[in-house]
Amino acid sequence: MSAGAAVRAEARPVVALAGNPNTGKTSLFNRLTGSNARVGNYPGVTVEREVGAWRLASGLVDVVDVPGTYSLASRSSDEQVAVRAIFGLDGNARPHLAVVVVDATQLVRNLYFALQLVEAEVPVVVALNLMDVARAQGIAPDPGRVAALLGVPVVAVSATTGEGMDTLAAAVQDVLLDPRQGRALPGWRYPAALEQDLARLCPLAEGPAAERRALALWALLSVDETDELIDVPAPVRQEVAAIRAEAGRAGRDIDAEIIATRYAWLDAQAWASPPRPGARGSRSPWTAGSCTPGGAGSPSSR
Numbered sequence: 362m363s364a365g366a367a368v369r370a371e372a373r374p375v376v377a378l379a380g381n382p383n384t385g386k387t388s389l390f391n392r393l394t395g396s397n398a399r400v401g402n403y404p405g406v407t408v409e410r411e412v413g414a415w416r417l418a419s420g421l422v423d424v425v426d427v428p429g430t431y432s433l434a435s436r437s438s439d440e441q442v443a444v445r446a447i448f449g450l451d452g453n454a455r456p457h458l459a460v461v462v463v464d465a466t467q468l469v470r471n472l473y474f475a476l477q478l479v480e481a482e483v484p485v486v487v488a489l490n491l492m493d494v495a496r497a498q499g500i501a502p503d504p505g506r507v508a509a510l511l512g513v514p515v516v517a518v519s520a521t522t523g524e525g526m527d528t529l530a531a532a533v534q535d536v537l538l539d540p541r542q543g544r545a546l547p548g549w550r551y552p553a554a555l556e557q558d559l560a561r562l563c564p565l566a567e568g569p570a571a572e573r574r575a576l577a578l579w580a581l582l583s584v585d586e587t588d589e590l591i592d593v594p595a596p597v598r599q600e601v602a603a604i605r606a607e608a609g610r611a612g613r614d615i616d617a618e619i620i621a622t623r624y625a626w627l628d629a630q631a632w633a634s635p636p637r638p639g640a641r642g643s644r645s646p647w648t649a650g651s652c653t654p655g656g657a658g659s660p661s662s663r
């Protein structure tokens with residue numbers, strides 16, 4: 362490859378295909394990129410990093426098949442691979458957007474992962490995959506309704522039948538051109554004590570406020586004395602240990618505070634009911650934690 366071609370290849374936008382295990386990410390990857398790599402039905406996640414070219418109307422993008430994970434929280438180095446790929450850490454190309462591949466037959470459970478990317482301000486397009494199965498079961502979600510509640514584009518697809526590929530390409534192209542279309546304000550608020558914990562950790566992370574906040578949440582959920590994570594800076598480990606010890610003395614359960622808050626929001630949304638006319642979801646601004654000074658996170662800042 363000539364040097365010029367290498368430069369052009371590097372300049373392609375990067376699209377991460379991410380989501381829970383077994384939602385059809387590799388099947389979708391193969392369909393979008395024309396790869397004929399075999400997709401097995403075996404348990405376990407994709408571990409090798411697969412990158413392929415996907416042709417949109419605007420040109421080629423690089424698609425990365427990210428290992429499946431239930432959460433951005435990760436106590437194992439395997440799960441950490443997904444976190445690094447999505448945030449573009451440790452030598453990974455930083456994705457311009459993530460297509461969150463959701464099993465449409467497991468909507469609410471799968472959306473927990475999408476919520477975390479929204480919270481991190483990663484531009485998101487949700488692909489409701491396995492729509493052929495969901496339809497056959499009579500439980501197919503309405504993409505418009507899910508989009509209205511989540512605040513990001515949602516497309517119905519089937520990696521098996523090829524349904525929705527053009528719509529997905531158009532949605533991805535729109536978000537690449539205007540990332541604000543793939544961002545939304547989280548509608549949930551954490552307890553005040555947790556906001557104080559986040560404010561202690563955010564200064565130890567780098568990047569935009571929402572990303573530092575997401576990394577702080579990741580650290581609080583992931584770092585402990587038994588994790589298998591690699592390259593977590595010592596100051597982060599020390600601060601998380603101190604915060605956890607103080608929370609324990611105060612009778613708080615940090616994991617529950619974070620996870621229950623997100624699930625409470627997910628469970629409160631009427632995913633299966635018609636949206637209120639004109640509603641864009643019950644979203645509210647970020648709380649004024651130290652990661653979001655001066656109203657960062659308000660709609661006008663996106």
Ligand SMILES: Nc1nc2c(ncn2[C@@H]2O[C@H](COP(=O)(O)OP(=O)(O)OP(=O)(O)O)[C@@H](O)[C@H]2O)c(=O)[nH]1
Pocket residue numbers: 381382383384385386387388389400401402404405406407428429430490491492493494518519520521522
């Ligand atoms: N009917 C149907 N089956 C699908 C669809 N997409 C994927 N599958 C099947 O679902 C299974 C899992 O698909 P994969 O593409 O391996 O899922 P994955 O998300 O890459 O899985 P991990 O890498 O393990 O997280 C395979 O048996 C696929 O053939 C779809 O849209 N419809």
Ligand SMILES: [Mg+2]
Pocket residue numbers: 386387388406407426
């Ligand atoms: Mg896979």
